[in-house]
Amino acid sequence: MAFPTTYAHFCEILVLGILAVHVAAKECVDNVEGKDYTGTINTTKNGLKCKDWSNTGSNMTLDTQRLLADQHNYCRNPDSDPFGPWCYTTDDDTFWETCDIPFCVLDLQDAENRIQYC
Known part of the structure; x- marks a missing residue:
């Protein structure tokens, strides 16, 4: 049985030419x-x-x-x-x-x- 991955937020953000990924709390x-x-x-x-x-x-x-x-x-x-x-x-x-x-x-x-x- 597979459980879905739940993320509160997932966005790619470009900061000063560096790719930063913000991932909030994982519920798994x-x-x-x-x-x-x-x-x-x-x-x-x-x-x-x-x-x-x-x-x-x-x-x-x-x-x-x-x-x-x-x-x-x-x-x-x-x-x-x-x-x-x-x-x-x-x-x-x-x-x-x-x-x-x-x-x-x-x-x-x-x-x-x-x-x-x-």
Whole structure:
């Protein structure tokens, strides 16, 4: 089963003679670990609401705290968990849980259509 790739914005922008591509948050992962996931999914695979990363009360390293400081309550994979993006939950019985993030699918026709409208 293929999942569509969802981008919030995709445009080519010419800046000072250098082609820059602006791609906003991806709502999908390229691999199982999903370390590059930057989307806005904020519920776990079982539908639990994610807790804000700045309000976890956990023993995160200082580097991890800085990395996640502006990540709201979105699913992330700061520790390279092999099961993919996860979050701390607001549920008292479940401290943390992985999130069900769809895999990205490369659709060249869709990408060409998006470029035409930029």
